[in-house]
Amino acid sequence: MRKLTIHSSKSDEMFAQLQACIKGELKEDCGESILTFKNKFGKGSLRTIDFNWGVSFIDCNINLFEETKLVFDTQDLAPIEFIFITKGYFEYSENDTDVFTRLEQFQNTIISHKRNAKKTFLFPKNEHLRINFIRINRQEYLQKKNNNVCQLNQLLVSLFNDSHGENAYQHGGSFSLRIAEEIKLLHTIDDTSGMMRSLSLEGRIYLILSLQLMEHKNFEENMNLPEAISKEDILKIHKLTTYILENISENISITSLSTESGLSPKKLQIGFKILYSKTVNEYVRQLKLEISKDFLKNTDLSVSEIVYAIGIKSRSYFSKIFFEAFEILPTEYRKHFKNKNSALR
Incomplete structure (x- = not known):
């Protein structure tokens, strides 16, 4: 098993450390960082883009040749992460232990670990993985005018207001066809750079985030939506x-x-x-x-x-x-x- 350790939750620093570990090629273009690699570690690409008010997006399209443990050993306040897998699976542990939760394909997942905990992802070998992370820095997001966090259910309100990272949270919700379809559309946005692309990406990401929040609300209220399973x-x-x-x-x-x-x-x-x-x-x-x-x-x-x-x-x-x-x-x-x-x- 290969183990990689990352010491930052900030997108640019995290990608620079990943690049040093897996020896890929890191490029920046119009606010996006793209890390591509094809070597003994595996092949694929990782892409990240930061938006205003602490919202960032990471798109993983990878195939690793060895089981890989990715440990985040950081003092930062953990972001709230909205995860959706369209291909494959991986496992998550709030700390670097042998107790993992499997995150499933097409399942709406929300996680946030305690401050100083070593968040750990365990990725399988020889599995095509397509994973989307929408990450929210809660302190920055709460500065946004009309953030409407207060209108979320009590669980998420307390999570957003946990400014010291005292509590861990994990939600493994319903399997959603609607979210999967919106992410498929996200991947088809034109690769050309410029304002239109940035706006299209940001709009689609906020739509996906709203669907993930809606799934969470309905799951907690035991409501079955027709597109959920x-x-x-x-x-x-x-x-x-x-x-x-x-x-x-x-x-x-x-x-x-x-x-x-x-x-x-x-x-x-x-x-x-x-x-x-x-x-x-x-x-x-x-x-x-x-x-x-x-x-x-x-x-x-x-x-x-x-x-x-x-x-x-x-x-x-x-x-x-x-x-x-x-x-x-x-x-x-x-x-x-x-x-x-x-x-x-």
């Missing part, structure tokens, strides 16, 4: 993928999956969109097609038998969707592999 729901959907595979020859519908899982059709659609970026029907169809490819390549079953085995009633419909997905007809796909195998002999 719980960890238990995610586990049920994971189990459904095994059920679908075991019953691939059947006519699998949203209704049957809803009955099997106990989740509403709407919740199922949200969950499949979050986990697989597909609707339920798109996921089932794609799985049937992938299995049909395996049958065509590795068995002597006729196309009609394969169609029956994957639960599609019409051979013509199967050929149509197979061609749409892979730009080749099933019979031609099989010929391609037979000819390839003959050439190898």
Whole structure:
């Protein structure tokens, strides 16, 4: 395991120390610092930008070749961090101990550690990580006119007003499709520099922050939003993928999956969109097609038998969707592999 220690919570100092540790290339452009690296540590990029009133943003797009522990050993008052992971996962400990909490993909997370505590992130190896941090320096933010912190719920009000960092806080909330979609749009903002880019980034980041605050409020008040999904729901959907595979020859519908899982059709659609970026029907169809490819390549079953085995009633419909997905007809796909195998002999 590799261990890196950072001695500042300020974005510019933190990135300079990271650059010294991982030997990447650090560039600054129009208020943004971008650290890129491709070496023995791993590959990827880290980007940070500071806004007014103590708000900053860090975007991580990395793949590390070794499990890495990142320890923040600083005397600074910790920022409040709003974290959202769109790819992968990592673990968090308020102090440098062996007790970690896993931060999950698509889960709304808020953390703030005590002053003088060694906040620790544990990043897995060989995992593509895409993580967004919106960080708020509470002392600076409270100087903002009309900050409206008083309108937050009591937990967050006390956190913002904890000017000495006496209390730690951690929120692992709902899994949110809406936040994930807004972050996807954030990543598509034009790379060209200038005022338009800065304003677009700042506007999108404040929108994401407001959604994360709203999720926190609804989570604490036990309100279920249509775009939110719980960890238990995610586990049920994971189990459904095994059920679908075991019953691939059947006519699998949203209704049957809803009955099997106990989740509403709407919740199922949200969950499949979050986990697989597909609707339920798109996921089932794609799985049937992938299995049909395996049958065509590795068995002597006729196309009609394969169609029956994957639960599609019409051979013509199967050929149509197979061609749409892979730009080749099933019979031609099989010929391609037979000819390839003959050439190898």
